[in-house]
Amino acid sequence: MFADDEINILVIVLDVNPIWWGQQAQREPQFTLSTCLDSLMVLANAHLVMSRTNKLAVIANLYQKSHFLYPSKQWKSGDEISTSSDGKYELLSVTNDLFAEEIRNLMDRTEVSGSHTDSLLAVSIAKALCCILNLWFMQIAGQDVKSRILVIKAAEDSTLQYMNFMNVIFAAQKKNILIDACVLDADSGLLQQACDITGGLYLKIPQKIALAQYLLWVFLPDAEQRSQLLLPPPVHVDYRAACFCHRNLIEIGYVCSVCLSIFCNFSPICTTCETAFKMPLPQMAKTKKKKVKTAN
Amino acid sequence: MDEEPERAKRWEGGYERTWEVLKEDESGSLKATVDDILFQAKRKRYMFEGHGQVRLGMMRHLFVIIDSSRSMEDQDLKPNRLTSTLKLMEFFVEEYFDQNPISQIGIITTKNKRAEKLTDLAGNPKKHIAALKKAVDGTCVGEPSLYNSLNVAMQTLKHMPAHTSKEILVIFSSLTTCDPANIYELIKTLNALKIRVSVIGLSAEVRVCTILTRETGGSYNVILDESHFKELLMLHVKPPPASSSSECSLIRMGFPQHVIASISDQDAKPSFSMSHLDSTSEPGLTLGGYFCPQCRAKYTELPVECKVCGLTLVSAPHLARSFHHLFPLEAFQETPLEEYEGERFCEACQGELKDKSIFTCQACKKVFCVECDLFIHDTLHCCPGCMQTDRTS
Numbered sequence: 064m065f066a067d068d069e070i071n072i073l074v075i076v077l078d079v080n081p082i083w084w085g086q087q088a089q090r091e092p093q094f095t096l097s098t099c100l101d102s103l104m105v106l107a108n109a110h111l112v113m114s115r116t117n118k119l120a121v122i123a124n125l126y127q128k129s130h131f132l133y134p135s136k137q138w139k140s141g142d143e144i145s146t147s148s149d150g151k152y153e154l155l156s157v158t159n160d161l162f163a164e165e166i167r168n169l170m171d172r173t174e175v176s177g178s179h180t181d182s183l184l185a186v187s188i189a190k191a192l193c194c195i196l197n198l199w200f201m202q203i204a205g206q207d208v209k210s211r212i213l214v215i216k217a218a219e220d221s222t223l224q225y226m227n228f229m230n231v232i233f234a235a236q237k238k239n240i241l242i243d244a245c246v247l248d249a250d251s252g253l254l255q256q257a258c259d260i261t262g263g264l265y266l267k268i269p270q271k272i273a274l275a276q277y278l279l280w281v282f283l284p285d286a287e288q289r290s291q292l293l294l295p296p297p298v299h300v301d302y303r304a305a306c307f308c309h310r311n312l313i314e315i316g317y318v319c320s321v322c323l324s325i326f327c328n329f330s331p332i333c334t335t336c337e338t339a340f341k342m343p344l345p346q347m348a349k350t351k352k353k354k355v356k357t358a359n
Numbered sequence: 360m361d362e363e364p365e366r367a368k369r370w371e372g373g374y375e376r377t378w379e380v381l382k383e384d385e386s387g388s389l390k391a392t393v394d395d396i397l398f399q400a401k402r403k404r405y406m407f408e409g410h411g412q413v414r415l416g417m418m419r420h421l422f423v424i425i426d427s428s429r430s431m432e433d434q435d436l437k438p439n440r441l442t443s444t445l446k447l448m449e450f451f452v453e454e455y456f457d458q459n460p461i462s463q464i465g466i467i468t469t470k471n472k473r474a475e476k477l478t479d480l481a482g483n484p485k486k487h488i489a490a491l492k493k494a495v496d497g498t499c500v501g502e503p504s505l506y507n508s509l510n511v512a513m514q515t516l517k518h519m520p521a522h523t524s525k526e527i528l529v530i531f532s533s534l535t536t537c538d539p540a541n542i543y544e545l546i547k548t549l550n551a552l553k554i555r556v557s558v559i560g561l562s563a564e565v566r567v568c569t570i571l572t573r574e575t576g577g578s579y580n581v582i583l584d585e586s587h588f589k590e591l592l593m594l595h596v597k598p599p600p601a602s603s604s605s606e607c608s609l610i611r612m613g614f615p616q617h618v619i620a621s622i623s624d625q626d627a628k629p630s631f632s633m634s635h636l637d638s639t640s641e642p643g644l645t646l647g648g649y650f651c652p653q654c655r656a657k658y659t660e661l662p663v664e665c666k667v668c669g670l671t672l673v674s675a676p677h678l679a680r681s682f683h684h685l686f687p688l689e690a691f692q693e694t695p696l697e698e699y700e701g702e703r704f705c706e707a708c709q710g711e712l713k714d715k716s717i718f719t720c721q722a723c724k725k726v727f728c729v730e731c732d733l734f735i736h737d738t739l740h741c742c743p744g745c746m747q748t749d750r751t752s
Contacts, residue, residue: 186746193707304675314652
């Protein structure tokens with residue numbers, strides 16, 4: 064393994080929906096947000112230690128806003144590196160300290176409002192893509208860049224940003240960036256599609272306390288090494304479309320040729336783009352006209 | 360035929376003093392100008408032509424006619440014109456199916472005064488790419504026949520339903536064509552069938568091509584070099600505005616489930632895929648696949664038209680890929696870096712803003728650097744700033 068020839072970029076997107084985490088702390092006191100963050104730090108440190116050229120970024124997703132936990136803007140301007148007292152590798156101690164400080168700041172300045180029990184991950188994944196591309200341009204010629212995004216999902220899915228999410232997935236696929244998903248609670252159809260289309264791994268964790276183990280065993284190896292490991296099998300993804308009128312999943316539907324909206328029944332007007340459709344008329348059989356003999 | 364006033368030819372216009380663009384600064388170096396030119400080149404990478412609220416032809420049936428006559432052996436494109444064209448065509452086919460997943464392409468070659476179909480109209484890119492790779496070994500002889508090749512394309516396109524957009528793209532390198540009948544009659548027929556013909560010329564402007572494209576509403580361009588050739592090809596990847604006479608209808612489509620079965624399943628029965636029955640290589644028995652919801656015929660890949668019952672089978676992401684054409688992203692406003700007072704950080708990648716100008720989204724007022732702006736408009740098609748505020752897709 065030529066360590067200098069390859070850069071591995073890992074971006075972790077963490078879902079910090081406060082309502083879900085609050086309820087989680089009451090359901091299972093052994094697994095709270097702090098234990099989850101500890102497991103994440105273990106994964107982050109392991110990734111940084113695997114190779115000198117590996118790069119890391121962490122984004123927290125709050126409802127539909129995203130905040131970069133690492134690298135953060137304040138660090139760039141300050142640049143104080145605290146010397147660790149226990150002899151730990153300095154990059155790891157700096158990373159962990161920054162990580163903890165940023166999440167503390169985030170929690171301090173967030174006001175929990177409303178009752179959003181779902182989280183919209185599209186914006187964090189979009190920012191992760193831009194961040195990866197930024198790091199891409201800093202490479203030296205001749206280096207191979209492999210990147211992946213690990214999404215840790217806690218709260219439920221929301222279908223409100225379906226189109227943005229699909230755009231983000233296709234952009235990741237085009238740039239050969241894998242999207243892995245580690246789901247803590249409810250299955251997410253959108254993330255299953257994302258993992259299937261980009262070639263990543265989808266895993267729903269049976270026991271949340273063992274999160275660190277799952278992260279290290281399943282999500283730490285990169286794409287090349289995964290072919291040699293025995294990993295959880297791919298899940299069956301439901302690619303059926305949902306009709307625009309009832310949101311039911313349908314197997315046969317009608318698609319408007321102008322705006323591509325899907326309907327379950329034939330209707331004369333498309334509700335999205337308001338075009339009137341031509342009704343298919345039944346074919347009339349041509350009757351042969353008998354020649355009328357004109358009597359001379 | 361209405362005669363528009365012809366454009367002034369290049370030799371009739373004044374001289375262009377291209378050497379005056381480069382300016383030296385005080386120390387005599389050209390660095391600032393070179394940086395400027397590089398920056399402009401980056402910006403030109405996406406030419407944002409907003410169609411506005413014009414209806415687009417999303418389901419396209421496109422025939423590509425590749426000239427394989429003697430003039431294609433010319434070596435002004437390396438290694439020769441034919442190899443260079445076929446390589447760019449492979450790239451074109453991939454991009455085309457990426458942006459128009461429910462459309463179809465067919466390829467026709469013309470040489471020796473005849474035309475023959477290389478591949479039939481199909482929605483699967485692999486077959487076309489394999490055929491293009493094999494065609495590199497073909498010989499280039501004789502003269503092309505524009506009439507014959509357009510005729511072959513027309514025979515198939517005239518049976519296509521009215522709501523699709525019928526197009527022909529001709530890559531024409533020779534300066535002559537050998538036609539058995541009057542080509543102006545054929546142009547009238549093409550017009551009546553609402554087929555749009557565009558031409559990319561590799562040698563020089565040919566008058567019959569000018570009339571052909573003008574009458575049918577297509578575009579005619581002649582290449583300057585290989586990168587210009589690629590740019591012109593990429594212009595045809597985006598869906599064109601639909602002509603006013605194309606009808607809109609509801610198309611019946613099926614969304615099959617992907618069945619992944621393993622040998623240990625009780626009900627799993629191996630079966631043949633309908634698309635491989637005709638092919639001579641590896642008609643394999645497989646356990647999983649896509650089953651048509653109407654007739655239960657099996658296919659291994661989507662999108663495909665079911666051979667048994669005629670239903671078009673697609674999956675929901677295929678339709679989702681075309682959505683960004685329908686809701687295009689507005690261009691961002693460019694302002695010089697010096698005038699910007701806020702924090703010098705790009706909203707999307709958190710990098711420092713170092714370029715000459717920054718880009719602001721009109722809707723959410725967030726700033727982006729030039730690389731993120733390019734990525735957002737080219738690939739992502741949605742603004743990260745707007746995604747944080749609006750709650751509807």
